[in-house]
Amino acid sequence: MDYSEIAATLNSTRGAGVSPRADGGSLTLRERFRRTMFFQEVSTLPNFEFGYWGRTLESWHEQGLPEAVVDEATAYDYFGIENWLWLNVNSNPLPVCEYAILEEDDNHMTYRDVLGWTARINKHGDKSIPHFLDYPVKDAATWEPYKKALDPDAPERWEDFEDSLAIALRGDVPVGVYGGSMAGVPRNLIGFERIATMAYEDPDLLTEIINTFGEATLAVLQRALPRIQVDFCMGWEDICFNMGPIIPPDFFRAVVGPWYRRIADLLVAHGCCVYTTDTDGNILPIVETFLDNGMNTAFPVEVHAGTDPCLLRESYGKRIRLWGGFCKRKLAHSRAAIDAELERLKPYVEQGGFIPGVDHRVPADVTLDLYRYYLDRKREVLHVGGDPKY
């Protein structure tokens, strides 16, 4: 499908939703993904999920999950969850120092990341969000090394690209490319509190940092996109909490927004019309900056934080595509709660442009029984694909 076909599809109001008769079940996952995100009918939606917290699979082993299921890949295979391919290139800074364990005891480990921050993790707990202790970028001088680390043409950035490209070119699954991080990785370099007030206290330096990340992202995509038509582009920001963004919305629109626009235009020029960024929390204060600048898909649509998929679709119609949006808290509650949430989402999923899945990693307080029930009912109610082995 080239861009003219995509554009025509986007302008069409016919053929949206899920229908067992839509394609006779003969479409590849890649075709199903494209048709879903372009509001066309499909027999089964892609069955995509976000993954699991560290303790979740451990906990499920005690509840009967086969021991062979040890990570996300084996879990997806077992649960019948479908997946996509990534082009293996990114626009984050390359390492500026050696990884080092600075302190360790039975319960905790303090380490220095290759990007220079130090953090502490609980060795036995969920490790995906570390407790940051110190940040490397404190001023213009300490920012300097990261400019070089963001060189888009550095050979080590492209070491694995050709291999991943070869795999993606022969696959029948959706291909994604990383869309960079204008504020999320900078936050990890600068610190939560500092970046939050930097727009007010040192806007010039923050603008320079964001622009450097934006330039790197754009340059990487300019080199990668001519080699293959990707199906979606996903960045990473994680800059919203329950109470909204950590960067003032006006500054975000003025400084980050134009980079999203440049990337969106480049993507569209290469036939890719699904553009999103991974941002948890309440995105409502900045969602219009996303949409106005061509970032047309919300992910992972964290319901409990206030980002409700039904509200977004009611507010923005087909301007917004949705990916995620099933409240993880319902999973831990009961079968009735799962059923109610699926039914709540159903009319919006049927509109098209909505790939339903849990709105973040599945937490460890969800039982294996309820998770299987959710997956089974998701197949029945929302008509997602995938073949489980349980």
Place this chain on the structure above:
Amino acid sequence: MDDILQRIATCIERGKVNATSPYPPDLKGQDGAHELTKAALEMGVSPSDVLAQGLVVGMNSIGRKFSENKVFVPDLLMASKAMQAAMVHLKPFFESGEAKHRGTFIIGTVQGDLHDIGKNLVSMVMEGGGWQVIDLGVDVSTEKFLDALNAHPGSAVGLSALLTTTMVNMEKTVAAVRAQHPDTKIIVGGAPLTAEYAKKIGADAYAPDPQGALDYLVGAVA
């Protein structure tokens, strides 16, 4: 007197730290919370009035706007910076007993959880609301909460958690606090929590945001 207290409140709310701070642009070059608080005390305004009619008014206003999603984390942090600049001048009066806090609030992220952003925001708003804040940090055991309560009897307690896997540790801490200090007001908060869960584990209140914690405690001790 009312004028300078109003100006202090404005500086707190708008995050005007001192005369050299560039933010907010329309107040550039003007005195900030630092200078105005010092001036008010030198004029003979009582520390209690500076706290109640200046700092608390400003922080309450920004905290309420934050609850209503009219301002965001950066604005709350700037207000907190301004408040800290003012508190430097009030600290000696608290130490001498001439000024008094509204109460003491012990806060920490529960055992097993290393996240502190939400906890820190609550601490800022509570302090700005006139409370003495004892921040126990992250990964705080039940024993540490009890030790702090023993050292500061009559305090209220705030428990924070980001993860569903660690919020279950709240129940243990709440039960232990109830057993040893039955009259203690306990507030819980954090991304995965709900009012329903707070009630289930025996907490007095669920705070959906920092101002919610402050409002509850102000009502509870009034």
